[in-house]
Amino acid sequence: MSDLALRRRGPLSSLLDAVYRRPRLFLAVLLAAPLLWLGVIYLGSLFALLAQSFFSLDDFSGVIVREFTLSTWVQLMAPANLDVIVRTVSMSALVTVADAIMAFPIAYYAARYARGPMKAAFYLLVMMPLWSSYLVKVYAWKLILAREGIDTWVLDKIGLKPLLDWYLSLPVIGGPSLSASYTGTFIVFCYVWLPYMILPVQAALERVPGNLIEASADLGASQGATFRHVILPLAFPGVVAGSIFTFSLTLGDYIIPQIVGGSQYYLGQAVYAQQGTAGNIPLAAAFSVVPILIMGVYLTFARKLGAFDAL
Amino acid sequence: MRSDEPSLLLKLSAIGGLIFLHWPLAIIVVYAFTTEDKSYQFPPPGLTLHWFSVAWARPDIWAALTLSFNVALVATGLALILGTLAAAALSRAQFWGRDNVSLLLILPIALPGIITGIALRSAFNLMDLPYSVFTIVLGHATFCIVVVYNNAVARFRRLSPSLVEASFDLGADAFQTFRYVVLPNIGTALLAGGMLAFALSFDEVIVTTFTAGQQTTLPIWMLNELVRPRERPVTNVVAVLVMAVTFFPILAAYWLTREGEHVAGGAR
Numbered sequence: 001m002s003d004l005a006l007r008r009r010g011p012l013s014s015l016l017d018a019v020y021r022r023p024r025l026f027l028a029v030l031l032a033a034p035l036l037w038l039g040v041i042y043l044g045s046l047f048a049l050l051a052q053s054f055f056s057l058d059d060f061s062g063v064i065v066r067e068f069t070l071s072t073w074v075q076l077m078a079p080a081n082l083d084v085i086v087r088t089v090s091m092s093a094l095v096t097v098a099d100a101i102m103a104f105p106i107a108y109y110a111a112r113y114a115r116g117p118m119k120a121a122f123y124l125l126v127m128m129p130l131w132s133s134y135l136v137k138v139y140a141w142k143l144i145l146a147r148e149g150i151d152t153w154v155l156d157k158i159g160l161k162p163l164l165d166w167y168l169s170l171p172v173i174g175g176p177s178l179s180a181s182y183t184g185t186f187i188v189f190c191y192v193w194l195p196y197m198i199l200p201v202q203a204a205l206e207r208v209p210g211n212l213i214e215a216s217a218d219l220g221a222s223q224g225a226t227f228r229h230v231i232l233p234l235a236f237p238g239v240v241a242g243s244i245f246t247f248s249l250t251l252g253d254y255i256i257p258q259i260v261g262g263s264q265y266y267l268g269q270a271v272y273a274q275q276g277t278a279g280n281i282p283l284a285a286a287f288s289v290v291p292i293l294i295m296g297v298y299l300t301f302a303r304k305l306g307a308f309d310a311l
Numbered sequence: 312m313r314s315d316e317p318s319l320l321l322k323l324s325a326i327g328g329l330i331f332l333h334w335p336l337a338i339i340v341v342y343a344f345t346t347e348d349k350s351y352q353f354p355p356p357g358l359t360l361h362w363f364s365v366a367w368a369r370p371d372i373w374a375a376l377t378l379s380f381n382v383a384l385v386a387t388g389l390a391l392i393l394g395t396l397a398a399a400a401l402s403r404a405q406f407w408g409r410d411n412v413s414l415l416l417i418l419p420i421a422l423p424g425i426i427t428g429i430a431l432r433s434a435f436n437l438m439d440l441p442y443s444v445f446t447i448v449l450g451h452a453t454f455c456i457v458v459v460y461n462n463a464v465a466r467f468r469r470l471s472p473s474l475v476e477a478s479f480d481l482g483a484d485a486f487q488t489f490r491y492v493v494l495p496n497i498g499t500a501l502l503a504g505g506m507l508a509f510a511l512s513f514d515e516v517i518v519t520t521f522t523a524g525q526q527t528t529l530p531i532w533m534l535n536e537l538v539r540p541r542e543r544p545v546t547n548v549v550a551v552l553v554m555a556v557t558f559f560p561i562l563a564a565y566w567l568t569r570e571g572e573h574v575a576g577g578a579r
Contacts (some may be wrong), residue, residue, distance in 0.1 A: 016485035030400035045434030109325035129332040135548045140335035150353040254422015
């Protein structure tokens, strides 16, 4: 290393040394590029978009009128648009609850019982579906849920086909096939976001001290009582942390309901249609504010429930 | 250490959950070999390798694959630079607005992709940037920064500042200190973050739909096939291909961060 140190220093290198010795300046130099990109370009364009919700679209010429008005917001409150919002929020809530129920046993087993290679295997088995292609996963479900697909075949083989037909004949949740019903959309949402719930719940469960569980058992609590009164309350922030992902991801998705499900719009699709075919950027912007506001409220509650410490 | 055993119900529901997570991926692989090309019939009436050669001979698939690969490569490069800078700045320093900066880093993936996409699209529009490969890369880099940042910041926290100070005291300049002291310590974390960023960019479709012009990345190609299926068997083959391309970086990223737990100066 000594010959390296003795090499003559160029002006740039002396400048960098001088910068490093001034912590504030060094910090500013490090942060300049990321902040310029995210703080100015990204955040700037985000606000520019949201501000457009106070413009309006001239119905006759199709031109955006750049004057302050609340008419776009009034338009957002139309019953058809409120329907879209209610549908999306209910779907997000249902998906979140279902994912929490499905994630818990996996996370609990991985956190409390899996050891060594088994633990690594659990981790990888959750990470692989999380990171594998989103479109491929949606596509797989389109294959599975199609009328001639695997679900119909399996149910036919075990003689439960009438049960499926009966289910599909039900009013709201049924449809011509699973891939064209609310149930289909629900299943795919649950599937795609499940790993996002497992990881924070597992992380929260890992932090439950073993001696608390032993103490609970020593004090005479049954396994069920220990679970209800010790483990569940301590793991709850993890569930809330996971629900941030499942809820917010469902809220903004527009591809899954487009590929698996009926013809009813979700928030993401409404935004997409308004900015694309309809060319109504102000209404698209107003629609975009809805998930941001809902997530803002959600995050405030989540913070109170201690979810941020569980992330 | 543990006196209790998992109940049968817990075991079954944990294993059942894992199977639920994996069997759709297995189904895709089965469908790539089916001889039947009109519907999604199960079980496949026969198995063939024919569709692999059909897909191999398709120039549009190759073009989409090459574009996705190049975009992911450049976006990852940009994200590595910006993410590392942000991680170096935020790992130890305490300053006013620090939490806001980390929130800002997470925002592009915390907000629904469609909002990020439309916001960027209108910004490019305002800046008179034509939608091109360049704008796709800019969009991808924006949400890849946080992946690199997350990996790098943990490693920076474990890197003792006294190592850097010692390097300066011994006469090394800033470049040498970065090259010989900082980089060896954060290298594997950067590689892991870079691979995850690559996988994320290679697979991204939502932001891409808004920032692309006429360009077709591989996910856009798949989305078009999903919405208006033309050649299902070829789509199945491409799906398997996409799975394979994203599978290896993820596995590698896992091994890299797992092996790299011990960092010089970490055990202070």
